[in-house]
Amino acid sequence: MPKSKYESIYKDLKQKIEAEEFSYQELLPSEHTLVQTYHCSRNTVRRAIANLVTDGYVQTIQGKGVRNIFRPVEQTSYTIGSIESFKESSIRNRQNGRTEVLCFMEITADDKIAGKTGFAAGTELYYIQRLHYLDEKPLIINHNYFLKSAVCGLTPEIASGSIYDYLEHTLHMTIVNSKRVVTVEKITQIDEKYLHMDVRDYNCMAVISSQTYNSDGVMFEFTQSRHRPDYFRFQDNAVRRPL
Amino acid sequence: MPKSKYESIYKDLKQKIEAEEFSYQELLPSEHTLVQTYHCSRNTVRRAIANLVTDGYVQTIQGKGVRNIFRPVEQTSYTIGSIESFKESSIRNRQNGRTEVLCFMEITADDKIAGKTGFAAGTELYYIQRLHYLDEKPLIINHNYFLKSAVCGLTPEIASGSIYDYLEHTLHMTIVNSKRVVTVEKITQIDEKYLHMDVRDYNCMAVISSQTYNSDGVMFEFTQSRHRPDYFRFQDNAVRRPL
DNA sequence: GCCGATTTGTCCGTATGTATC
DNA sequence: CGATACATACGGACAAATCGG
Numbered sequence: 052m053p054k055s056k057y058e059s060i061y062k063d064l065k066q067k068i069e070a071e072e073f074s075y076q077e078l079l080p081s082e083h084t085l086v087q088t089y090h091c092s093r094n095t096v097r098r099a100i101a102n103l104v105t106d107g108y109v110q111t112i113q114g115k116g117v118r119n120i121f122r123p124v125e126q127t128s129y130t131i132g133s134i135e136s137f138k139e140s141s142i143r144n145r146q147n148g149r150t151e152v153l154c155f156m157e158i159t160a161d162d163k164i165a166g167k168t169g170f171a172a173g174t175e176l177y178y179i180q181r182l183h184y185l186d187e188k189p190l191i192i193n194h195n196y197f198l199k200s201a202v203c204g205l206t207p208e209i210a211s212g213s214i215y216d217y218l219e220h221t222l223h224m225t226i227v228n229s230k231r232v233v234t235v236e237k238i239t240q241i242d243e244k245y246l247h248m249d250v251r252d253y254n255c256m257a258v259i260s261s262q263t264y265n266s267d268g269v270m271f272e273f274t275q276s277r278h279r280p281d282y283f284r285f286q287d288n289a290v291r292r293p294l
Numbered sequence: 295m296p297k298s299k300y301e302s303i304y305k306d307l308k309q310k311i312e313a314e315e316f317s318y319q320e321l322l323p324s325e326h327t328l329v330q331t332y333h334c335s336r337n338t339v340r341r342a343i344a345n346l347v348t349d350g351y352v353q354t355i356q357g358k359g360v361r362n363i364f365r366p367v368e369q370t371s372y373t374i375g376s377i378e379s380f381k382e383s384s385i386r387n388r389q390n391g392r393t394e395v396l397c398f399m400e401i402t403a404d405d406k407i408a409g410k411t412g413f414a415a416g417t418e419l420y421y422i423q424r425l426h427y428l429d430e431k432p433l434i435i436n437h438n439y440f441l442k443s444a445v446c447g448l449t450p451e452i453a454s455g456s457i458y459d460y461l462e463h464t465l466h467m468t469i470v471n472s473k474r475v476v477t478v479e480k481i482t483q484i485d486e487k488y489l490h491m492d493v494r495d496y497n498c499m500a501v502i503s504s505q506t507y508n509s510d511g512v513m514f515e516f517t518q519s520r521h522r523p524d525y526f527r528f529q530d531n532a533v534r535r536p537l
Numbered sequence: 538g539c540c541g542a543t544t545t546g547t548c549c550g551t552a553t554g555t556a557t558c
Numbered sequence: 559c560g561a562t563a564c565a566t567a568c569g570g571a572c573a574a575a576t577c578g579g
Binding site for chain 2: 076102104105107110112115118120122169225226227228229230231232233234235236237253254255256257264266267268269270280281283284285286287288289290291292
């Protein structure tokens, strides 16, 4: 399955940068050179570079070149970056993940749930509570709300593995984007119980609330992800746009 | 000062979406139509649309069109999004901002500071502690480290206003991107004192650590921003890329 | 199921502007 | 000043997905 040309150039450059073939602050080969290297048009290499810019890997400087600003991160705690399933991030964080389903039910959104999740009242949903372990330590509690009409056939068995795997590979759904909000909230009794936490130690949780859309443009998921604060790390690269 | 053509199209569409001229889930005019509306090439409108996609305002669907997925947010707490100064975000959040400089000094980075900030050891820096008030309530403590060679002429007077204003309009520096990490950390005595917090209430802080680069590709700032958890909200839109 | 019209996605070549050195 | 490098913009070609007849 050959992806698009700019994607493969993007990946190739990304991999070279991660392998530190360019030192920090070094200039990459010029666009003109890359055009010859990859046998493509200038637009195509520019597109690949644009993706590296949004990743925070490089910076383009007009008149000078493209500068490498990538720095390898020390993975002390569980790092969250782009959209990925718990399974994917555990692998990326080089740790053993395991998931326990605490609750699996079908519900209809009432006004309260509608206000919280963004689904319309009356919508049929799956509500799932899951506990995620990393190296046998319970770190995250997820409260998932899935649109039943978009995610039909979900079972507790699937939920104990990777739901995204099922969505992408069995239902052939394409996940496109996710609007996320990070907040800090008081710890609940459920958090305390399942994550073995002591309020005298931490009395807060890091919470990621997200609304996720598929390629049909429908929001099919709302999730509240509650993380142990001592293992939480959320990464981001912001690009300044002109006023 | 007319910016580029795609920028003005982007802004125009963005403003129309925010003004809810398109309802949620409605399709925008086709690229072909927009080309005629704005008298430009297809690439140019596509570029404007691409920016709206990264903002999470719209979703493009091949064969169908561009769907509006923007939803106005309820501004209950202080929301952080793209790169902006405290002054800018206070205005956006429609509140009165005020800044108090707690500490202003020139230092040389030792190994400990170098490890924390990412500046090389031996680098000359400004270290500034600032307290940010919103509507006369102290909400944020900032620990700024600025590269002295890039940010010369900084004074406590400037720091009590907007440092970014000074950098952009007086030094004519262009801020490009910012690598940020959100974590949750234990409250310190400084936090407790200046933010009038009670550990029996919240014993944690929301912390944003950021490394910011200018258009020369040099990292000129490291900042640790400590927020009262009950007024903290960090927004993000993530776009899923093919594996 | 097929076909054609519409719409977005990818890619190319070229021209011109602007910043750096 | 000229050479190099990135930024913007245009126009065209073809592919891929969607939808209606």
